[in-house]
Amino acid sequence: MNKMDITIVGGGPVGLYLAIRFVQNGFSCRVLEKRTEIDQHSKSLGIHPVSLDLFDQSGITQPFLRYGLKIESGLAFLDYKLAGEVSFRSCPPPHAYILAIPQWKTEEILENKLRDLDRTVLIRGAEVQDIQEINNRVEISYTQEDEKHHLSSDYVIGCDGKHSVVRNSCNIPFEGNSYPDTYMMGDFEDNTEFGNQAAVYLHKKGLVESFPLPSGQRRWVVKTDHYFETPNVKKLTEEVFIRTGYHLGSCENNMLSSFGVQHLMAKTFAYGRMVLAGDAAHIVSPIGGQGMNLGWLDAEACLETFLRIRYSPERQKSELQKYSNQQRRIAQQVAKRANMNMVLGRKESANIWIRNGLKVVLNSPLKHLLARLFTMRGLGRWPV
Numbered sequence: 328m329n330k331m332d333i334t335i336v337g338g339g340p341v342g343l344y345l346a347i348r349f350v351q352n353g354f355s356c357r358v359l360e361k362r363t364e365i366d367q368h369s370k371s372l373g374i375h376p377v378s379l380d381l382f383d384q385s386g387i388t389q390p391f392l393r394y395g396l397k398i399e400s401g402l403a404f405l406d407y408k409l410a411g412e413v414s415f416r417s418c419p420p421p422h423a424y425i426l427a428i429p430q431w432k433t434e435e436i437l438e439n440k441l442r443d444l445d446r447t448v449l450i451r452g453a454e455v456q457d458i459q460e461i462n463n464r465v466e467i468s469y470t471q472e473d474e475k476h477h478l479s480s481d482y483v484i485g486c487d488g489k490h491s492v493v494r495n496s497c498n499i500p501f502e503g504n505s506y507p508d509t510y511m512m513g514d515f516e517d518n519t520e521f522g523n524q525a526a527v528y529l530h531k532k533g534l535v536e537s538f539p540l541p542s543g544q545r546r547w548v549v550k551t552d553h554y555f556e557t558p559n560v561k562k563l564t565e566e567v568f569i570r571t572g573y574h575l576g577s578c579e580n581n582m583l584s585s586f587g588v589q590h591l592m593a594k595t596f597a598y599g600r601m602v603l604a605g606d607a608a609h610i611v612s613p614i615g616g617q618g619m620n621l622g623w624l625d626a627e628a629c630l631e632t633f634l635r636i637r638y639s640p641e642r643q644k645s646e647l648q649k650y651s652n653q654q655r656r657i658a659q660q661v662a663k664r665a666n667m668n669m670v671l672g673r674k675e676s677a678n679i680w681i682r683n684g685l686k687v688v689l690n691s692p693l694k695h696l697l698a699r700l701f702t703m704r705g706l707g708r709w710p711v
């Protein structure tokens with residue numbers, strides 16, 4: 328059997344999960360992560376059933392279930408009026424729900440699991456500067472505490488996010504668009520009666536999304552007319568009140584941010600002995616909440632690819648090409664779904680035809696299809 332060593336650049340949610348899977352499958356692996364600690368800013372809040380199915384295979388689901396909160400359905404409102412409910416309960420068992428859990432907690436659980444398996448794999452405070460493929464090896468330079476280090480590896484996987492140094496060192500184009508859509512979001516103490524349900528408001532001023540979080544918190548995401556350089560609690564709570572009738576003024580605010588939307592995709596996810604996964608390979612709109620989950624699908628496909636290469640090294644090139652083609656296709660599908668969510672949330676979507684169409688869908692068997700689209704079913708080899 329071919330003994331390989333693999334270096335993962337980036338210890339975010341995708342790099343950490345991939346490292347767990349490599350270690351579990353007997354690969355020699357290390358992760359270089361520039362941050363000395365986990366970023367406490369809560370970006371992603373949802374883990375989808377497809378990812379929980381993967382976590383089951385890896386035996387890492389339990390701590391997520393202990394901390395997370397199960398969202399089993401979502402309510403849709405058209406200008407304050409309940410238009411229908413999308414239930415995830417009809418999704419295939421055992422995970423017929425979306426698990427709400429902040430991204431920092433997800434990373435903490437993954438990091439603890441990786442350290443339990445092998446304390447030496449994750450190297451924090453290590454910022455990769457340069458990567459070059461020379462004579463069938465990949466040579467990496469990184470700095471840690473102002474000292475320069477070098478590392479040689481059979482393969483490098485770039486899980487280093489949007490500004491990926493791995494992608495840039497291969498000169499792989501990152502193509503796509505910025506959308507005009509902008510949002511403000513904040514986590515507040517939950518003063519609604521929704522409990523574990525999500526709620527989406529389509530209002531003529533634009534979309535509001537509201538998701539439960541663990542520890543009695545709720546996230547509110549509001550479509551804005553322009554990007555707010557400095558997010559503003561007053562503006563956010565005012566818009567939530569106007570569009571939903573909920574007054575958050577007296578609720579404690581724990582997180583506040585604004586974001587714009589881009590759709591970017593690397594022209595290839597594999598180049599020589601370097602491979603891309605997660606945000607390094609693709610950026611999809613956060614509306615719909617699928618970017619991190621998509622990254623885990625890349626990670627699992629990447630593991631399967633390297634398992635095949637380990638037994639048949641002569642197939643390296645074709646296997647990596649197959650990985651790239653397959654994951655690019657899946658990322659395109661996810662981007663289309665995210666785009667649909669985003670377009671629905673625009674002011675113009677308050678249009679009478681769209682509203683009536685949505686009402687019909689929400690009150691027909693088609694709503695099960697919506698549930699499947701939201702929960703990332705039917706992507707590539709992942710079943711509907």
Ligand SMILES: Cc1cc2nc3c(=O)[nH]c(=O)nc-3n(C[C@H](O)[C@H](O)[C@H](O)COP(=O)(O)OP(=O)(O)OC[C@H]3O[C@@H](n4cnc5c(N)ncnc54)[C@H](O)[C@@H]3O)c2cc1C
Pocket residue numbers: 336337338339340341342359360361362370371372373374430453454455456486487488489490491492586604605606607613615616617618619620621622
């Ligand atoms: C507002 C918002 C809400 C979101 N909500 C959701 C959601 O609900 N569900 C969902 O699935 N997704 C969501 N996403 C997307 C999700 O946050 C990302 O897709 C996810 O973080 C990607 O993980 P990653 O590991 O690929 O990259 P990252 O999280 O970007 O991690 C990359 C890591 O690489 C490290 N790194 C970078 N460069 C180097 C270097 N040179 N050397 C060493 N280390 C390096 C970084 O420090 C970082 O830790 C959301 C995003 C935003 C902005």
